Amino acid sequence: MADAPVLVLGEGELHQNETFGRGTVNRGAVLLDCTWDGGVFESGVMAGGLFRSGTFLGGVFWGGVWLGGTWTGGAWERGFGPDGKYHPRTVHP
Amino acid sequence: MKVVLAAAHRYPDLARLWFRSVARDLLPAFRSAGADVEILLFRDTTPEGFEPRTFPGATLLAPSFEALDAVEFYEAALERQGDVLFLLDPGVFVLDGEWVASLLGYFEDPTVAAVSLLPRTGPPDVLALLARRAVYRTLNAPVFAPSFEALERWPHAIYRRPGERAAMALRARGKKIVDAPPAPAPRLADFSAATAIRIARETYGGVLGPRFETLLAEKPDLAAGAYENLLLGALFRAVFGTPYAAASGPTPFAAPDEDTHLSGSATAEELRAALAAIRDQRAFRHLVASFERSNRALTWLAAREGLTRGALRVPLVLPRARTLEARVRAAARRFVGKS
Numbered sequence: 396m397a398d399a400p401v402l403v404l405g406e407g408e409l410h411q412n413e414t415f416g417r418g419t420v421n422r423g424a425v426l427l428d429c430t431w432d433g434g435v436f437e438s439g440v441m442a443g444g445l446f447r448s449g450t451f452l453g454g455v456f457w458g459g460v461w462l463g464g465t466w467t468g469g470a471w472e473r474g475f476g477p478d479g480k481y482h483p484r485t486v487h488p
Numbered sequence: 489m490k491v492v493l494a495a496a497h498r499y500p501d502l503a504r505l506w507f508r509s510v511a512r513d514l515l516p517a518f519r520s521a522g523a524d525v526e527i528l529l530f531r532d533t534t535p536e537g538f539e540p541r542t543f544p545g546a547t548l549l550a551p552s553f554e555a556l557d558a559v560e561f562y563e564a565a566l567e568r569q570g571d572v573l574f575l576l577d578p579g580v581f582v583l584d585g586e587w588v589a590s591l592l593g594y595f596e597d598p599t600v601a602a603v604s605l606l607p608r609t610g611p612p613d614v615l616a617l618l619a620r621r622a623v624y625r626t627l628n629a630p631v632f633a634p635s636f637e638a639l640e641r642w643p644h645a646i647y648r649r650p651g652e653r654a655a656m657a658l659r660a661r662g663k664k665i666v667d668a669p670p671a672p673a674p675r676l677a678d679f680s681a682a683t684a685i686r687i688a689r690e691t692y693g694g695v696l697g698p699r700f701e702t703l704l705a706e707k708p709d710l711a712a713g714a715y716e717n718l719l720l721g722a723l724f725r726a727v728f729g730t731p732y733a734a735a736s737g738p739t740p741f742a743a744p745d746e747d748t749h750l751s752g753s754a755t756a757e758e759l760r761a762a763l764a765a766i767r768d769q770r771a772f773r774h775l776v777a778s779f780e781r782s783n784r785a786l787t788w789l790a791a792r793e794g795l796t797r798g799a800l801r802v803p804l805v806l807p808r809a810r811t812l813e814a815r816v817r818a819a820a821r822r823f824v825g826k827s
Contacts, residue, residue: 445642
């Protein structure tokens with residue numbers, strides 16, 4: 396049985412320059428220049444920042460760096476791969 | 489000489505104002521200088537909003553497998569036949585076309601790879617760049633794409649803006665990237681922060697609601713962009729008589745005009761409230777200085793339309809007393825610095 400999330404981010408929330416680890420689920424929050432490290436991104440917006448690990452299920456990825464993790468859905472607007480190279484719209488990892 | 493002018497626009501209203509300026513102030517000057525000009529206008533994300541009749545003579549492009557977004561469009565534009573690729577930001581307006589045409593003379597020197605029209609502190613990017621196509625095509629693709637370096641040092645990785653790596657590589661090969669010399673008369677009107685806030689509002693403004701105002705108070709670039717849109721909106725309404733930067737989402741209860749104007753950026757009321765909430769005096773002073781630069785740019789651009797600044801009736805958004813104090817402090821700082 397999967398562990399219950401210890402932190403759920405919801406719609407209307409804004410987070411800047413924060414780090415979110417395993418056990419975090421995003422359900423609609425806007426993350427600006429944040430680091431995502433191990434949680435599940437279900438919906439919301441990740442603008443800038445670093446996706447270090449975790450699962451991106453849905454939402455918008457905008458201009459951040461994708462270092463690792465699993466992409467299963469969502470809108471890749473623009474961003475950068477683990478080598479720092481640019482990935483244009485729709486070309487998700 | 490053939491010049492390919494390439495611009496990527498996301499918003500049809502800004503594109504309309506921009507193209508009007510290009511057709512009036514830039515194209516005739518290039519042609520008088522003997523240059524053949526092709527205009528490529530990339531309609532990023534909302535191609536259906538661009539009415540072809542408002543862009544006569546331009547080739548309107550849309551996202552495709554060849555160019556998925558604006559960055560890829562720049563790469564595609566480099567493949568277009570021509571001598572010089574002129575990359576011009578959607579928020580940069582040419583006021584003096586003859587000056588821009590005169591810059592083509594730099595390419596008589598074979599070591600000149602590009603001329604940057606806007607002064608930058610680092611290597612020039614693609615905001616306003618005349619690039620010698622043959623030289624840029626010798627670089628590995630993607631030529632103009634932004635990138636990150638030293639990711640292992642995150643959050644202190646190095647961000648390279650679009651075009652920056654190309655400029656560095658060409659300089660390393662002994663090529664020159666010329667910075668256009670400063671001139672006493674205004675040559676360009678720079679509103680290049682105007683688009684970013686509209687994208688932000690479109691992408692997450694809806695889910696943030698009133699928190700978006702908080703963000704305006706915290707992020708000077710967004711506040712500067714909001715102010716640029718306030719000014720461009722005033723000009724747009726004076727020229728075309730319709731709202732500017734209206735939110736693209738449905739607004740069933742909105743009046744046809746007043747409620748939609750600037751709703752896709754920040755309305756005067758929203759910006760006024762955000763500015764009143766800024767407590768950091770230094771940040772406020774920088775914003776006042778940025779707004780003053782934008783005010784001058786608007787005055788110049790309005791003059792090209794035959795309008796005075798006063799006729800545009802730009803709403804006041806800065807708190808008067810604090811603005812005066814910021815100006816006095818800035819003047820005192822300059823005075824002390826010079827003495």
